[in-house]
Amino acid sequence: MNTRFRDTSEQDRPLATRSRRWPVLVIAGVAIAAAIALLGGGRVKQMLSADAAVSAARLNIAAVDIGPLTRDVAGEGRVVAAQSPTLFAPGAGTVTLVVRAGDPVKQGQVLARVDSPELTNRLAQERSQVDALRADLARAEVEARQQSAALQSAFENARIDQQTAQNDLARQTQAFEAGATARMQVERAQDALAKAKLALDQAAGLRGLKTDSLRLDVQAKQSALARQQLLAADLERQVTELAVRSPVDGQVGQLFIADRTNVARDAKLLSVIDLSALEVQMQVAESFARELQPGMPGEISGNGQQWRGLVSSVSPEVVNGEVAARLRFDGKQPEQLRQNQRLSVRVLLDRRDKVLGVARGSFVDEGGGSHAYVVRGGHAEKVAVKLGVRSLDRVEVISGLAVGDRVVISGAENFKGAERVLIAD
Structure with missing residues (x-):
C-alpha cells in the first residue's frame, strides 16, 4: 500500500507574464511629442490659426512692383473702303x-x-406745257402793249382837248373884254375847259390802273412759265439720272x-469701292469702346509689315457687346491691299512709365476687385485694396498694397472667402 502525500501542486496556477514593451512605447511617445514641440510647433500653431489650407501648386502668385503700364486694345481687323x-x-x-x-x-x-417710260412721258408733257405757257406769256405781253398804246392815245387826246378848251377860253375872254362877244360865250368856254380837265384826269387814272393790271397779268403768266420750267428741269434731271x-x-x-x-x-x-482710301475696321469690347476716341494712335500689321494708324471713327451702336471702330493709315497708304483682307490691329489707349501695380489675374474680377490675398509667413491674408486702370497684363494699385507684397493673382477662389488661409507646400 502506497501512501501518497498531498502537496500544493494542485492549488498553484500559472500567472501571465507581464509585457515589458509598454515602458518603451511610453518613452517613444514622449520623445515624438518632444520632437514635434521642438521642430514643428510653429507649423502646428499655423495650422491651428488658419481658416483653411490650400496647396501652393493651385495658386499663382505675383509681386507688387513699380513699372510701366500700357493700356491698349488689340484684335483682328479687316480692310474696308473709307468710301x-x-x-x-x-x-x-x-x-x-x-x-x-x-x-x-x-x-x-x-x-x-434705267429705262423709265413714265418719266420720259411726263417730261414730254411738261415740256409741251412750257411751250404753251410761253405762248400765253407772249400773247399777254402783246395785248398789254396794245392796250397801253390805246390808253396812252386816249390820254394824249384828253390832254389835247384840254389844251384846245383852254385856248378857246382865252380867245373868248379876250373878245369879251373887247366887246366883240357876249359873256355867255366866255362861260361856255369855261365849262368846256372844266370838262376837258376832268376827261384828262380820268384818262390819266385809267391809264395807270390799266397799266398796273396788265403788268400783273404779265407777271402771273411769267411766274406760271417759270414754275413750269422748274418742273420740266427737275424731270430732265431725273431722266438724266x-x-x-x-x-x-x-x-x-x-x-x-x-x-x-x-x-x-x-x-x-x-x-x-473707292480703293484709293482704305481703312481697317475692328470689333472692340464695349468696356474698351468707351475710351476710344478719334485720333488715338494705333498699329496695323500684316503681310510681314507694320504701319502706323489713327482711329478715324467709333460707331455709336453696340452689337452683341461690341463696337465697330475704324483706323486709317497715318501716311501713305500701303499698296496691294484687298477689300476684307485680315490684318492685326492694336490701339494704344494710355501709357505711363512708373505705376505701382501687379500682374493682372482673376482676383481683379473677384469681388469687384475690392480685396486681394497677400502671402505673408506661409499664410494668405485677405486685405482690402483699391485698384485703378487695367491693361491686358497689368493692373494699377491705388491703395492696400506696397512694393514687394506677394499677391495671389489667381486661384483665390479656392479660399472661399476665408480671412486667413494656410498655403501648404
Missing part, C-alpha cells in the same frame, strides 16, 4: 447694267441705265440685281 457708296435706282423701270462686278471705273462713268454714274474712282463691288431687271424707285443696284 463705298451704294447706288440706287432713281426711278422705276428696267435696268440695263453696263459693268460687271470687279470692273475698274472712273468718276462719272455710266454704270447702269436714269444713267447711273460712278461717284468716285474705284471698282465695282457687289451687284444687287441681275441685268434687265424691272425695279422700283430707290431699289439697290450696285456698290462702288
